[in-house]
Amino acid sequence: TVHMRDIRKLDKMFSTSNEPSITVRQQAILVNCDPVRAVIMRDCCFVFLPDGTDSLIAHLKSNFKLHIADASAFEFAYNHTIYALEAILATICCIFSTQCKQVIPLGRSALEKMTKDESMSELESLRSIKNSMSVLESQLGGMRRLLMTLLENEADLHMMYLTKLCENPKLAQDLFCIDTEDVESILELYLQEIYSSQTRVALMAQNIVNTESIVMLKLDSKRNFLLSVDLSLTLLGTLIAMPTFIVGAFGMNLNSHIQDTEYVFWVVFALCGLFILVGYVVVVKYLKQQGINMSWTY
Structure with a gap:
């Protein structure tokens, strides 16, 4: 026989899960397979369909x-x-x-x-x-x-x-x-x-x-490439800022008469450029040893 709890299981409101089920009772088969729900009896079949499933x-x-x-x-x-x-x-x-x-x-x-x-x-x-x-x-x-x-x-x-x-x-x-x-x-x-x-x-x-x-x-590879470029530019900016600060501080605030010496400008310029180049190479080599590749090739 079909119990009321079996009929209630065909309703979404009373169903504990949306898992499909076929329940066999004496003289009845209850089918609960969303969106089709049916009660099959030996001489008739009742089918219940939700709204919007007329097709x-x-x-x-x-x-x-x-x-x-x-x-x-x-x-x-x-x-x-x-x-x-x-x-x-x-x-x-x-x-x-x-x-x-x-x-x-x-x-x-x-x-x-x-x-x-x-x-x-x-x-x-x-x-x-x-x-x-x-x-x-x-x-x-x-x-x-x-x-x-x-x-x-x-x-x-x-x-x-x-x-x-x-x-x-x-x-x-x-x-x-x-x-x-x-x-x-x-x-x-x-x-x-x-x-x-x-x-x-x-x-x-x-x-x-x-x-x-x-x-x-x-996408991760692209992101890592952009991070590598950003790190390289940040490193260059830092290395350029350090000699710029020192030269600016001494050149504008201290009268050492060094500026009167011939070729001093080129010597200082060469030392600053060498510092930037050597510093960049040393940092890149160190980062490479730590497993961080600073290459710009993608």
Whole structure:
């Protein structure tokens, strides 16, 4: 039987997590796979869709009609509850496939732009796409875990045959006499489809992460180059300021009569230039020994 707490779980307000789930009860299957929520019974199926998802109605109708036709053609292999569940799973897979077709080309286009333009604006755009892919990959991962858990739950697989259990209640006492090969094959089919979509998204997300790392390395290299240039200019400015201060202080405030001596100007000028050159070479050599490269080559 279906309890009120099972119905409440189909509502986002009462759900503790957004993890997809398929709950099997006596004569009912509850599907909670955002944005599709449904209660499947042996003679009817109630589907609940959130606002703004009117486009899913056409997909659900076409999938129900398609699987009803399959059920009529293979009536021994299917029953109403199984084809209803299959129609819902097909719709969910269609949603994920559409999202993959939308986000993967965007990621590929962003990667191509990053190879030509390494600006921060393109990097932010790439991060936005990566976040969208992470959300989609998380949803696909949740759906995959759901199907794998359901395949491992033998009791739930047997209880999915609501029509058989209603027509022959004695089967409930020995569920394992029901052959579940049909529902297992259906779940495995959609598990493969979900895994395929998840792999595509994961590969593109990994490519984005790798590209982002390479771009960050290039930006770090540019930053280090600019820091090296800044350090070199700062060092030159400091070395020039020191003799300038000394010469200015002595030349303007002390009358030493040195200025009357011939060639003194050129001697002082040469000493100042030599101090700057030797000081720069010594500092650069010391920094290089410490592992700091002052080269201007990029």
